[in-house]
Amino acid sequence: RPSVQIGDAFTEKCLIDGVLESCKTGKVKAMKDLGAAGITSSCSEMCYSGGVGAEIHLENVILREEGMTPYEIMVSESQERMLLAVEEGSEDEIIKIFKKYELPASIIGKTTDSKRFVVKMNGEIIVDLPLDLLCEATLVNREEKKYVLEKYMDVNDIPLPENLERVLLNLLGSPNINSKRWIYERYDHEVQLRTVIKPGMEASVLRLMECHPKSLAITTDCNPTLCKLNPYIGSVYTVCESIRNLATVGARPIGMLDNLNFGNPEKPERMYQIKKSVEGLANCAEFFNIPVVGGNVSLYNETVIDGRDYPINPTPVISIVGVIDNVERIPFLYDKVEEGDIIIITNETKEEMGGSEYYKYIHNMESGIVPRCNLEREKTIYDTVVKLVNEGLISGAFDCSRGGLGVAIAKMCIKNNIGAEIHLKDYNINNLREDALLFSETSGRIILSVKEKNKEKVINALGKNGHVIGRVGGDSLKIINKGKIVNLSVKEMTEVYENSFYELMGETNNMA
Structure with missing residues (x-):
């Protein structure tokens, strides 16, 4: 059985x-x-x-x-x-x-x-x-032992890759970033014709025909690598990422579910991971006033081989549902990313490479300091973006997290089949090395595409949290810092992004 x-x-x-x-x-x-x-x-x-x-x-x-x-x-x-x-x-x-x-x-x-x-x-x-x-069984106070694997690491101790274009392509093909079309197209995600934004974007959106123009958005996130390094901070980051995803479609979070996957709680280090992950989820949800309405738990996920423990990474998975006031104002529906659009990024980029996809997939390392979340600042950013989306001022919005700024802008180009020219010299206020500038995973960042006529309204609303970094256009992605560091065709990026998971499963993407 x-x-x-x-x-x-x-x-x-x-x-x-x-x-x-x-x-x-x-x-x-x-x-x-x-x-x-x-x-x-x-x-x-x-x-x-x-x-x-x-x-x-x-x-x-x-x-x-x-x-x-x-x-x-x-x-x-x-x-x-x-x-x-x-x-x-x-x-x-x-x-x-x-x-x-x-x-x-x-x-x-x-x-x-x-x-x-x-x-x-x-x-x-x-x-x-x-x-x-x-x-009402007696509660068990299990022993716990602090288990945080964070350790400061200077990005300058890692050789700067000679070809950042190849690095970006490799990241677009990584299992954590590439298109999951192979998975979600095995299900009919358009039953009852409610699906407005389909799977593959930051959040999916379902039309509420009973109370138009309101609609529901849903997103799911987890980051086991960050939670392995620091279970509390990694869990906070996970909640913030989900809220960012909802903000890209103009949704306000109204409820959260958790799915807690950990090793053996009878071992003090695992118990510490469980406790701190739950605290991180709970404290962040409380800050953003999101009720946690349910969830489930899976423990004892580890194997012992020759006397050595092999536990899974702490994996708190969350799903957050949000409500959208006006489905007709969602980017990609009300407006589209088009030639000449201005590209704006929220928040600054810091050297926050700990647990990044760049470290893990390119350098085979799970180390560093996990990115910290400034909850007050991020709440201001997300509330502002939701307001701007619902006012119809945003043509496109994309979460900037796993893979950093480079991956986020590449995905914007791929999803809209259009290029962009990005200038980062003035934005790079922390004087980051070019790989850190492209692939750092600082929280609180959203890539926005806006029409020229809406630029001032958006920048004024964002204030110090908004930075103009480029313009949409052409058929390639060009990223310039002090000199050109990326020049990739949208076609080449799309092929890597769309085909990599199929190749991983030993199949061919017939939709390509």
């Missing part, structure tokens, strides 16, 4: 619709998603929260395969399942709703006043435990 659950997006959509319709009857008193530990956790937590007990009859649970033991039925995490507590006498009405969506449903038990969790199989009692034992 497979140990990993198999999901079915279509069934999930039918389940969502069935649950929503059931709720409209007013007969649903409580409900719980069947996730981790299946019926065991979902039923016990739901009943404990309501101050009641439960009696479950496992022979009535609908199974996806024969021969399952009571233990397997209780802890199975099969997908697309919900547990509902409904008003007595309304069972047939609710089951009929799910049958309409071709979903099986059954009555598996009832609530009791015993405050105990009783499970039976064909009349035999399998479990009989007090719910407070299951749901």
Whole structure:
């Protein structure tokens, strides 16, 4: 039997619709998603929260395969399942709703006043435990040991590559940066015709036909390398990156989910990573006033070989949903990046190379000091960009993070099939070496494309946080500092960016 659950997006959509319709009857008193530990956790937590007990009859649970033991039925995490507590006498009405969506449903038990969790199989009692034992177990204060791998590293200690054009192309082809079209085109991401901004951009956007012109944006981010070096700062950076992604489409964040993936919490160093990552996510979300509405956890992700531990990097993954006031003003819809547009970048670029894709993919190093986030300044930047997008003043907006400024501008050119000429001499106020200038991953930066007529309004709104660095045009990307450091055709960059993941999977991109 497979140990990993198999999901079915279509069934999930039918389940969502069935649950929503059931709720409209007013007969649903409580409900719980069947996730981790299946019926065991979902039923016990739901009943404990309501101050009641439960009696479950496992022979009535609908199974996806024969021969399952009571233990397997209780802890199975099969997908697309919900547990509902409904008003007595309304069972047939609710089951009929799910049958309409071709979903099986059954009555598996009832609530009791015993405050105990009783499970039976064909009349035999399998479990009989007090719910407070299951749901209010004594907290374990695990030992933790500080484990921060940051170490200052001067970029000048690394030889400056002779060919920065080749470096930029290599970064565009790296697995963390290149196009993931191979993945997302295996799913129909345009079901119900709600998709306004498709996968592959900083954030996807779904039209809310019920309350036009509002729409929803969603983005997902994680950066295990940064979190390995400093779990707290890396987690803060991850939240800021997601908020930047939403800002590019004019969305204000309204809710966050987390997916926490770590090693063995019984080891003090891993426990420290878990605690600090959660603190980073929580503190940053609180600062930006984003409620964390749910999530899940996967621990013990490590292997021991010949007595040596091999844990995964700390990998807190987050998804943030945002609301857009006017879908018609989203860049790429309301306006497009065109010849003659002015290119503006928010925030300065510092020598913040620690954990960068440049260090990891080009120099095979996971080291340095993780970029720090100035939350006050970044909030001002993101709020301003959201306002400018919703006023229709932005033609294109692109997050500047993994791969730095060089990759962000290259992706702008690739996505719009147009070139750009970038001048960085005046912008380079920190006198960075050219590889640091191009590939540093300083937080708080967004690349904006604006029409000449809107330039002054945008610059005035951004104030000291906005810098003009170039202009859109031609069929190649030219980046100039004191001299020309990059001159690449859009065609060559696109081929690398679009084809690299296909090549990694041993396939050919037939769309190229």
